[in-house]
Structure formats: C-alpha cells, structure tokens
Amino acid sequence: MKEERLDKLLAAQGIGSRKEIKELVRKGGVVVNGCMAKSADLKIAPDAEVVVQGKPILLKKHLYLMMNKPTGVVSASRGDDCPTVVDLVPPELKRRGLFPAGRLDKDTTGFVLITDDGAFAHDILSPKHHIPKTYIATLDGILTEKVVEAFAGGIPLKNEDRCLPAQLTILDDHTAKVVLHEGMYHQIKRMFAACGLHVDALHRMAMGALPLDENLAEGQCRELTPQELELVQNRDGLK
Numbered sequence: 568m569k570e571e572r573l574d575k576l577l578a579a580q581g582i583g584s585r586k587e588i589k590e591l592v593r594k595g596g597v598v599v600n601g602c603m604a605k606s607a608d609l610k611i612a613p614d615a616e617v618v619v620q621g622k623p624i625l626l627k628k629h630l631y632l633m634m635n636k637p638t639g640v641v642s643a644s645r646g647d648d649c650p651t652v653v654d655l656v657p658p659e660l661k662r663r664g665l666f667p668a669g670r671l672d673k674d675t676t677g678f679v680l681i682t683d684d685g686a687f688a689h690d691i692l693s694p695k696h697h698i699p700k701t702y703i704a705t706l707d708g709i710l711t712e713k714v715v716e717a718f719a720g721g722i723p724l725k726n727e728d729r730c731l732p733a734q735l736t737i738l739d740d741h742t743a744k745v746v747l748h749e750g751m752y753h754q755i756k757r758m759f760a761a762c763g764l765h766v767d768a769l770h771r772m773a774m775g776a777l778p779l780d781e782n783l784a785e786g787q788c789r790e791l792t793p794q795e796l797e798l799v800q801n802r803d804g805l806k
C-alpha cells in the first residue's frame with residue numbers, strides 16, 4: 568500500500584466523509600505518528616500510527632468480514648424496504664464500498680462474506696475457481712440414496728445448463744449437508760425440487776475450507792484473519 572492522503576485514507580476506513588475529516592483535523596482531533604496532523608492532505612505511509620479522537624485506527628487497504636446472516640435480511644448493499652447484511656455491520660467496522668461477496672436468499676441463514684475488495688470477490692465467485700460452499704438443508708420429505716446419486720450426477724435445471732456434480736451427505740432423514748461448486752439462483756432449492764423435495768430451511772456453514780465461526784450470533788460479524796482468507800480460497804473445501 569503506497570502513501571495516501573490522510574483524508575482519503577480515513578474516509579476509506581469509514582471514519583467520515585473527507586469534509587468531516589478535514590474538520591476533525593482542523594480541530595486537532597487526528598494524531599499521526601505521535602504528532603497532531605495539521606493538514607488533511609498530509610501524505611501518510613501504510614504503517615503510520617493514526618489516532619482519531621483518542622482512538623487508534625488500524626489502516627488497511629481492504630476489509631473482509633464474516634457475517635452470520637439471519638433470515639429476513641437481504642444479501643445486498645442496499646435494500647428497498649428490507650434490512651441488508653451491510654446495514655448490520657457495526658459502525659466501527661463500516662467503511663465505504665462494502666458489499667456481500669455472493670448472495671444468499673432472504674430466508675437462508677449463515678456465512679456471508681462482506682468486503683470492499685472487488686477483485687477478491689470476483690475470484691471466489693468465479694465459476695473458474697469452483698470454490699466450494701457448504702450448506703445444511705432441512706427438507707420436508709425423506710432423503711434417500713437416489714437423491715445423493717442425482718446430486719452427484721449433476722441435476723438438470725429448467726432453462727439452465729446441467730448443474731455441476733454436488734456432494735450430498737445424509738445427516739438424518741430430513742437433513743443433508745450439500746457442497747456446491749457454483750452459485751446459480753436458488754440453486755439448492757431448485758435441485759431438491761427437481762428430486763421432489765422442498766427445502767424448509769437452509770444454512771451456509773462454510774466457504775472454501777473456512778467454517779462459520781460458531782461464536783457469531785445471528786446478525787453478528789467479525790473480521791477475518793489473513794489465514795482465514797486463505798482458507799476461503801481453498802478449493803478442497805472442509806476436511
């Protein structure tokens with residue numbers, strides 16, 4: 568990360584608009600490497616220590632959040648009359664340009680990755696990369712080996728190409744673990760519908776080889792570590 572203007576950097580961290588940051592600097596509220604910043608156009612290095620109104624700020628180019636999405640919330644940056652996953656990001660983690668990397672249906676719960684890094688999102692969603700996503704589905708009917716075989720063979724969906732083979736593990740009569748390597752619209756619900764089953768509940772429990780943190784309550788999110796980001800990009804999935 569190269570040197571950047573102080574106001575631009577702090578605005579990107581969600582501290583406020585550039586105008587608000589200029590005002591903060593003017594009032595002496597920003598300290599860089601132990602010295603009060605005198606001007607908002609000060610160029611600062613990526614490893615600079617920046618304190619805003621007594622609070623140290625961690626300068627990062629991009630932010631990567633794991634959220635445990637509740638039902639009733641849309642996977643989007645803006646919703647017309649519905650709360651979005653981005654609305655649920657707490658103020659201290661909010662920054663400009665956040666969006667969910669991939670979509671879960673409004674009634675699906677679980678792991679949503681929220682970021683401001685478009686290239687990263689493109690990479691993990693690209694059909695070329697086939698990053699596995701693992702779901703737990705609760706069905707209204709009884710699961711059989713026939714359904715396992717149909718998923719493994721690639722289910723043909725109306726008006727779409729045949730799905731890629733998906734791994735289905737029966738956990739009990741009505742519950743299955745499903746690993747998908749692509750992300751078509753309502754894909755799991757449509758795959759089960761093609762087998763005569765209705766999905767009563769769907770939960771995404773992992774992206775790549777990274778499971779959802781069990782300590783995250785619904786609606787909560789936290790930053791991912793660099794190691795966790797690597798696990799998200801792992802094509803082998805959960806072990």
Ligand code: URA
Nearest residue numbers: 672675753754755756
């Ligand atoms: N498949 C679905 O049907 N819905 C989701 O939210 C994710 C995968």
